[in-house]
Amino acid sequence: MEDLLQKVTSLCKRRGIIFQNSEIYGGIGGFYDYGPVGVEMKNNLKRYWWKNMVDKRENVVGIDGTIITHPKVWEASGHIKGFGDEAVECKKCHARFRPEDIDGKCPKCGGTEFTEPRTYNMLFKTEVGVIEGEKATAYLRGEACQTIYLDFKNVVDSTRQQIPFGIAQIGKAFRNEITPNKFTFRTREFEQWDMQYFVHPNEMEKSFEYWKEERMNFYKKLYRKHENLRFYEHPKEKLVFYAKKAFDVEYLAPWGWAENEGIHWRGDYDLTQHSQFSGKDLSYTDPQTGEKYMPNIVETSGGVDRTFLFLLLDSYEEETLENGEIRTVLKINPEIAAYKAAVFPLVSNKPEIVNKAREIFEKLTDTKKVLWDARGNIGKRYRYQDEIGTPYCITIDYQTLEDNTVTVRDRDTMKQERVKIEDLTNL
Ligand code: GAP
Numbered sequence: 001m002e003d004l005l006q007k008v009t010s011l012c013k014r015r016g017i018i019f020q021n022s023e024i025y026g027g028i029g030g031f032y033d034y035g036p037v038g039v040e041m042k043n044n045l046k047r048y049w050w051k052n053m054v055d056k057r058e059n060v061v062g063i064d065g066t067i068i069t070h071p072k073v074w075e076a077s078g079h080i081k082g083f084g085d086e087a088v089e090c091k092k093c094h095a096r097f098r099p100e101d102i103d104g105k106c107p108k109c110g111g112t113e114f115t116e117p118r119t120y121n122m123l124f125k126t127e128v129g130v131i132e133g134e135k136a137t138a139y140l141r142g143e144a145c146q147t148i149y150l151d152f153k154n155v156v157d158s159t160r161q162q163i164p165f166g167i168a169q170i171g172k173a174f175r176n177e178i179t180p181n182k183f184t185f186r187t188r189e190f191e192q193w194d195m196q197y198f199v200h201p202n203e204m205e206k207s208f209e210y211w212k213e214e215r216m217n218f219y220k221k222l223y224r225k226h227e228n229l230r231f232y233e234h235p236k237e238k239l240v241f242y243a244k245k246a247f248d249v250e251y252l253a254p255w256g257w258a259e260n261e262g263i264h265w266r267g268d269y270d271l272t273q274h275s276q277f278s279g280k281d282l283s284y285t286d287p288q289t290g291e292k293y294m295p296n297i298v299e300t301s302g303g304v305d306r307t308f309l310f311l312l313l314d315s316y317e318e319e320t321l322e323n324g325e326i327r328t329v330l331k332i333n334p335e336i337a338a339y340k341a342a343v344f345p346l347v348s349n350k351p352e353i354v355n356k357a358r359e360i361f362e363k364l365t366d367t368k369k370v371l372w373d374a375r376g377n378i379g380k381r382y383r384y385q386d387e388i389g390t391p392y393c394i395t396i397d398y399q400t401l402e403d404n405t406v407t408v409r410d411r412d413t414m415k416q417e418r419v420k421i422e423d424l425t426n427l
Helices: 002-014 036-055 072-076 146-158 201-222 269-278 304-315 351-365 378-388 398-403 421-426
Strands: 018-020 032-034 060-062 084-089 118-121 124-128 136-140 165-174 189-199 229-233 246-253 256-267 296-303 316-320 326-330 341-345 370-372 392-396 405-410 416-420
Touching (some): 002 018, 002 304, 032 036, 036 060, 036 165, 036 189, 036 304, 146 165, 146 269, 189 201, 201 229, 201 246, 201 296, 201 304, 256 269, 256 304, 269 296, 296 304, 326 378, 341 351, 341 378, 351 370, 351 392, 351 398, 351 421, 378 392, 398 405, 405 421
Parallel strands (some): 341 370, 341 392
Antiparallel strands (some): 018 032, 124 136, 189 296, 229 246, 246 256, 392 405, 405 416
């Protein structure tokens, strides 16, 4: 099963989905780039979340906050004091690992002696200002949600929203992870999709259960293999003091059950902390009843890159064809596929066919992301599209010139049928 991760990693490089960052310099641990195909998929994935979490809901609005904030934010949030990751150091090669990642021997050099676990702060530091000596230390946000709390009052004052309502955001977060690993599963720069739902304290229980189910349903719609999804409930004794409960949506990765998203009971902790540290009252007054209270928060916080990786693992298939050849196919949700269709002129040396194909291609690009490919034989073109998960391949051939029909080939069934050009947009 670990093999599947290697296969997906290799597919990502081969087909321009994900590249190791700074590869020509030997790479840098925990940083990845999305390639020409990957960026399309990732954008579709983020749009899919936004559609589900914002567009379809009258009481959730979005923001797009900055990565660097006032440094006090991270004092208030508790990250400066307690955003730690525990690590042990190999006494021979000095590499650091999370204690749970060593099973007796150092994964790097095979050494067997380690230091006691120590806590390292994961916040990335930077400096704001240009004059030496007058620069202020600031931090790259360790979790994207803090900007939502900072803008809570602005949103209340500038929109028609009343509690209960949510603020959603997709954005980068940075963590100086000790052992970034498992491809893009644990990285140092990643994106989170967060929604903070602000409610009256009496409504917490109901809202928590609602969002827990909503978020599981979201992942069920996205992935094919539902048996690879489950909830993990955090044990009571491990909860932070303000949380009554916390659940993770977990995905069964090749290395075991792994966190995909957290549904967190944040209570009034965040707004109370920011009220205290900023000196600005962030409580809410109900416009109907006049009741004044500190809103409570249910948070849904997931990793975009992690979801993307799980989606690739969930979609990757190898099928043996009748002729014994192995076909690699990404049976990815069509909404996320980079291209909805690929357009092929059967041959590239017949201008009538190429021109007809161009005409169809250009018509389709008005409404859909489609790919043009006139290189190599049709079989090779199909293999390429299968590997990047393109749902349909449309071939323009000699018959097209006679009856205005094209061949449409389905990614999953490999069935081909003749379709009238004017019916293509209904696919
Ligand atoms: N605001 C709450 C919060 O940040 P979290 O459980 O630390 O909670 C939420 O993070 C999600 O962000 C995780 O479920 C995971 O999907 C993603 N995530 C966290 N650390 C990550 C990392 N180092 N690399 C990739 N994704 C990560």
